[in-house]
Amino acid sequence: MSRLVVVSNRTADPRKSAAGGLAVAVKESLQQTGGLWFGWSGKIRSETDAAEGSQDLRRQTVGRVTLATLDLDQHDHDTYYLGYANGVLWPVFHYRLDLAKFDVQFAAGYRRVNQLFARKLMPLLKPDDLIWVHDYHLIPLAAELRAMGCTNRIGFFLHIPMPPPPIMAAIPEHEWLMRSLFAYDLVGFQCELDVTHFAAYVESEAQAERLDRNHLRAFNRTLHVAAYPIGIDVDEFVNLANGKEGRETFEAMREEYSRRRLLIGVDRLDYSKGLPQRVHAFRELLAQYPENRNSATLIQIASPSREDVDAYDNLRRQMDSLCGAINGDYGELDWMPVRYIHRNVARKRLPGLYRASRVALVTPLRDGMNLVAKEYIAAQDPADPGMLVLSRFAGAAEQLKEALLVNPYDAQGTAQAIERALTMSQEERVNRHAALLDRIRKQDVHWWCNAFLDALKGTETTAVASP
Numbered sequence: 001m002s003r004l005v006v007v008s009n010r011t012a013d014p015r016k017s018a019a020g021g022l023a024v025a026v027k028e029s030l031q032q033t034g035g036l037w038f039g040w041s042g043k044i045r046s047e048t049d050a051a052e053g054s055q056d057l058r059r060q061t062v063g064r065v066t067l068a069t070l071d072l073d074q075h076d077h078d079t080y081y082l083g084y085a086n087g088v089l090w091p092v093f094h095y096r097l098d099l100a101k102f103d104v105q106f107a108a109g110y111r112r113v114n115q116l117f118a119r120k121l122m123p124l125l126k127p128d129d130l131i132w133v134h135d136y137h138l139i140p141l142a143a144e145l146r147a148m149g150c151t152n153r154i155g156f157f158l159h160i161p162m163p164p165p166p167i168m169a170a171i172p173e174h175e176w177l178m179r180s181l182f183a184y185d186l187v188g189f190q191c192e193l194d195v196t197h198f199a200a201y202v203e204s205e206a207q208a209e210r211l212d213r214n215h216l217r218a219f220n221r222t223l224h225v226a227a228y229p230i231g232i233d234v235d236e237f238v239n240l241a242n243g244k245e246g247r248e249t250f251e252a253m254r255e256e257y258s259r260r261r262l263l264i265g266v267d268r269l270d271y272s273k274g275l276p277q278r279v280h281a282f283r284e285l286l287a288q289y290p291e292n293r294n295s296a297t298l299i300q301i302a303s304p305s306r307e308d309v310d311a312y313d314n315l316r317r318q319m320d321s322l323c324g325a326i327n328g329d330y331g332e333l334d335w336m337p338v339r340y341i342h343r344n345v346a347r348k349r350l351p352g353l354y355r356a357s358r359v360a361l362v363t364p365l366r367d368g369m370n371l372v373a374k375e376y377i378a379a380q381d382p383a384d385p386g387m388l389v390l391s392r393f394a395g396a397a398e399q400l401k402e403a404l405l406v407n408p409y410d411a412q413g414t415a416q417a418i419e420r421a422l423t424m425s426q427e428e429r430v431n432r433h434a435a436l437l438d439r440i441r442k443q444d445v446h447w448w449c450n451a452f453l454d455a456l457k458g459t460e461t462t463a464v465a466s467p
């Protein structure tokens with residue numbers, strides 16, 4: 001069995017469930033194959049170390065898995081991570097050209113760190129290793145590895161959306177970036193729309209030939225592309241819901257809000273998640289459907305995220321002001337419409353919170369997938385489930401058709417859907433939930449990991465060293 005080598009910007013201890021989606025997903029395959037997980041340590045190199053020129057890998061063994069991490073220089077961190085990954089690729093791939101800051105220094109830092117990763121990873125590789133690279137931080141990694149002579153099978157999975165060609169073309173380095181993807185053997189996207197956008201881009205910009213739905217030929221290479229919607233570990237989440245903290249949280253919330261209709265939102269505080277638009281829609285609900293006053297309560301949990309990027313600071317201030325205004329305008333002595341919590345909630349408490357809520361608002365303006373939508377479904381009582389209101393612009397909308405799909409830019413339409421969710425009959429909720437649960441079980445995180453790795457194993461070995 002080939003050893004699995006996972007490369008991502010950050011690594012995590014795969015034994016800890018708090019490590020989140022990717023760790024849960026790749027843990028089994030890494031354990032089975034005695035795999036290697038390679039990435040940035042999250043630390044900045046001290047100036048003394050940087051001056052000495054040492055850039056040592058730190059290795060840690062966790063069970064049968066080796067974690068190999070390296071520190072970054074301050075300048076590399078600022079240009080590669082803050083500048084290019086989070087200041088260019090994240091906004092543009094989420095269709096937010098207005099928030100992108102293009103700067104040649106950022107692009108240079110991004111390339112430099114990808115070269116550094118390739119240089120440090122190359123000596124650790126064995127000839128039949130299967131390499132799986134994750135996300136937008138590392139798009140050119142395979143091209144850099146190929147330039148160093150690597151002929152292993154290499155797959156790439158993009159966790160965020162792939163924008164349509166005219167938006168992609170706004171990135172000054174778009175040709176280089178998209179061409180770099182052809183150094184992989186397999187490129188996986190979250191949903192079919194992303195595959196369509198990528199194919200349209202390379203057909204129009206690089207005269208790629210579409211051999212069939214899943215094969216594109218350009219730059220002397222044939223690339224396998226497909227959608228692999230990422231899932232959650234449904235059983236683990238159901239167990240969490242039934243665990244001590246899960247039940248305690250559920251009971252505490254039910255008691256506290258016994259006279260209220262609870263709505264929940266759980267997100268990183270990120271402009272892609274549509275949080276201000278969600279608060280507007282909730283305000284619209286109170287305005288248009290007054291029976292919800294003194295009753296409907298939105299708990300919005302927004303965990304702090306990338307606070308050193310300017311756009312996030314503006315969002316934070318905007319949310320403080322919107323939530324303050326709605327509470328000021330509609331609140332009563334014994335009822336606050338919005339409880340806005342700018343913090344992380346312990347993972348063990350999330351299922352109880354989801355289960356106590358009659359409606360979940362998952363309304364991103366753009367999202368690669370959105371795992372909160374799937375977690376909410378998994379946490380429900382199948383005999384009396386809550387209802388999911390889901391943005392049509394989340395990758396998850398392709399799979400979760402039985403949710404109430406909304407356009408998050410349309411506050412009135414979203415308010416209408418929330419009202420419908422709050423008043424939906426138990427029979428309809430049960431039927432919709434059964435279909436949703438079935439789908440997230442069939443395409444859970446294990447399915448996702450195996451489907452991607454099986455496809456990667458099935459691709460032809462690289463014949464050409466560099467595209």
Ligand code: ADQ
Pocket residue numbers: 020021159160230266267268301302303343344345346347350367368369370371372375
């Ligand atoms: P994210 O943008 O981080 O991930 P998402 O898919 O929603 O978005 O995953 C977030 C995870 O963090 C969930 O497991 C959620 O429970 C947890 N979380 C979020 N806010 C939290 C809070 N305040 N407290 C505690 N836990 C919280 C990126 C892409 C997504 C894609 C995933 C996986 O942007 O589109 O679905 O990767 O590929």
